[in-house]
Amino acid sequence: MIRDFGIVWSERSLLLSGLANTAILSTVSAVVALLLGFVVTPALMSKQPVVSGIARVFVDGMRCVPFLLFAYIIYYGLPSLGLRLDNWTSGLAALTIYNAAYMAEILRGAWVVQPREPIEAGVAFGFSGLRLFRSIILPPLLLSAGPVIGNQMIQIIKDSAFLTIIALPELTHAASSIQSRHYIPFAAFITAVFLYWGLCLVIEAGVSSIGRVADARR
Amino acid sequence: MAEFTKVLDVAGVSKRFGDNEVLSDVSFQVDKGETICVLGPSGSGKSTLLRCINWLERPDAGQIYLNGERVGINNAGIVMGDRDLSKIRTRIGMVFQHFALWPHLTVLQNLMEAPVHVQRRPKAEVRDEALALLAKVGLSEKRDAFPARLSGGQKQRVGIARALAMRPDLLLFDEPTSALDPELVGEVLVVMRDLAREGMTMVIVTHEMAFARDAATRVLFLDRGRAVETGSPDRFFSNPETERARQFLQRYAGDIANGKR
Numbered sequence: 001m002i003r004d005f006g007i008v009w010s011e012r013s014l015l016l017s018g019l020a021n022t023a024i025l026s027t028v029s030a031v032v033a034l035l036l037g038f039v040v041t042p043a044l045m046s047k048q049p050v051v052s053g054i055a056r057v058f059v060d061g062m063r064c065v066p067f068l069l070f071a072y073i074i075y076y077g078l079p080s081l082g083l084r085l086d087n088w089t090s091g092l093a094a095l096t097i098y099n100a101a102y103m104a105e106i107l108r109g110a111w112v113v114q115p116r117e118p119i120e121a122g123v124a125f126g127f128s129g130l131r132l133f134r135s136i137i138l139p140p141l142l143l144s145a146g147p148v149i150g151n152q153m154i155q156i157i158k159d160s161a162f163l164t165i166i167a168l169p170e171l172t173h174a175a176s177s178i179q180s181r182h183y184i185p186f187a188a189f190i191t192a193v194f195l196y197w198g199l200c201l202v203i204e205a206g207v208s209s210i211g212r213v214a215d216a217r218r
Numbered sequence: 219m220a221e222f223t224k225v226l227d228v229a230g231v232s233k234r235f236g237d238n239e240v241l242s243d244v245s246f247q248v249d250k251g252e253t254i255c256v257l258g259p260s261g262s263g264k265s266t267l268l269r270c271i272n273w274l275e276r277p278d279a280g281q282i283y284l285n286g287e288r289v290g291i292n293n294a295g296i297v298m299g300d301r302d303l304s305k306i307r308t309r310i311g312m313v314f315q316h317f318a319l320w321p322h323l324t325v326l327q328n329l330m331e332a333p334v335h336v337q338r339r340p341k342a343e344v345r346d347e348a349l350a351l352l353a354k355v356g357l358s359e360k361r362d363a364f365p366a367r368l369s370g371g372q373k374q375r376v377g378i379a380r381a382l383a384m385r386p387d388l389l390l391f392d393e394p395t396s397a398l399d400p401e402l403v404g405e406v407l408v409v410m411r412d413l414a415r416e417g418m419t420m421v422i423v424t425h426e427m428a429f430a431r432d433a434a435t436r437v438l439f440l441d442r443g444r445a446v447e448t449g450s451p452d453r454f455f456s457n458p459e460t461e462r463a464r465q466f467l468q469r470y471a472g473d474i475a476n477g478k479r
């Protein structure tokens with residue numbers, strides 16, 4: 001058994017590049033999904049029934065499709081419609097679009113419980129447009145949604161493991177290459193599990209520091 | 219151009235929400251240094267009137283002038299864009315019933331946010347002025363506290379200092395003490411009385427009858443969206459012209475007699 005972990009150690013550069021790819025994949029898609037969420041959320045809350053209807057169908061649709069199937073559709077399905085994406089582009093697109101729906105729903109939930117008056121005060125004090133959003137609306141929104149967004153980031157990290165099926169060289173992919181090369185499934189996979197766990201600890205540290213900032217203001 | 223002593227001119231303002239006519243043809247003027255208390259039963263349109271002055275609500279009819287300049291409609295007769303509207307709003311300070319402080323900013327940052335980011339005044343100057351204002355409302359030691367850590371009375375004093383930090387021509391108060399525990403009302407009224415004495419121009423929607431009687435230069439009585447009476451507080455409180463005002467005052471008779479609140 002110790003010998004198996006020795007083999008894993010000897011393959012550490014493969015594992016570390018998988019870990020790095022998982023981190024990049026998750027971070028990029030989390031950030032872009034959050035930004036997309038800021039576009040979808042106002043659409044969800046729009047008074048135009050057509051706009052809010054389309055946004056609602058997108059959000060509910062995504063939330064009811066298993067991520068693995070969605071990734072299959074993007075990578076294997078789209079080429080039959082004439083759109084062929086490489087595995088990195090497909091993986092990033094799948095992870096981002098899928099999670100944008102969750103982010104939109106998270107932001108909507110935080111948005112509707114924000115008190116109206118401080119925003120109105122911003123308007124009365126001359127804030128408008130982007131400046132109003134950035135200075136007055138966004139900060140309290142992020143503070144209150146922070147923990148749930150962090151939770152979703154953990155979900156994104158775990159979902160990214162599915163992308164091994166489209167041969168994206170992320171952490172799960174690296175672990176299964178090592179196990180198939182050396183026949184050491186337990187050592188390879190348990191190492192990957194600990195590396196995922198480490199990533200999640202980083203996220204949780206971030207969430208709890210947001211929590212501390214928010215608590216001081218509550 | 220002649221100097222305007224008339225700071226605010228509200229002329230024939232009407233506003234309806236659906237079928238409900240909230241304000242109908244309300245007119246009044248405020249001279250520089252005046253304290254106008256707007257009184258009336260709840261639902262009489264007092265808050266809506268206040269919110270029409272800085273166009274938080276868009277009036278359906280009528281005109282509003284701040285120092286002779288039309289609010290909300292530009293020279294071409296079209297509704298102002300955000301930029302023009304925001305410029306004119308920075309000259310009208312507002313104090314809210316539920317304080318409406320920005321929860322993510324400290325007390326000092328609450329005072330500095332709009333002067334620095336909207337008025338684009340130099341930060342050092344704004345900071346000095348903000349610190350002086352905090353001293354004035356007796357909250358210097360709370361400058362680094364977040365609003366959530368303050369009592370209601372303290373929050374409202376910050377709310378007033380925040381409005382003053384804009385160096386406004388006019389201050390609007392929307393029931394500034396209605397959300398406060400009774401024992402905290404006094405500390406806010408003290409600050410407002412000081413401002414009245416110093417000649418700040420103010421329009422105050424309030425239910426504090428004793429305050430209106432002592433501190434107002436004039437009283438405006440609204441009933442069902444109409445400006446029913448306006449005049450000196452002495453005359454209004456001792457000898458109101460209309461039956462509606464008499465009935466209204468009867469409900470507050472005890473408060474006024476005791477000089478309470």
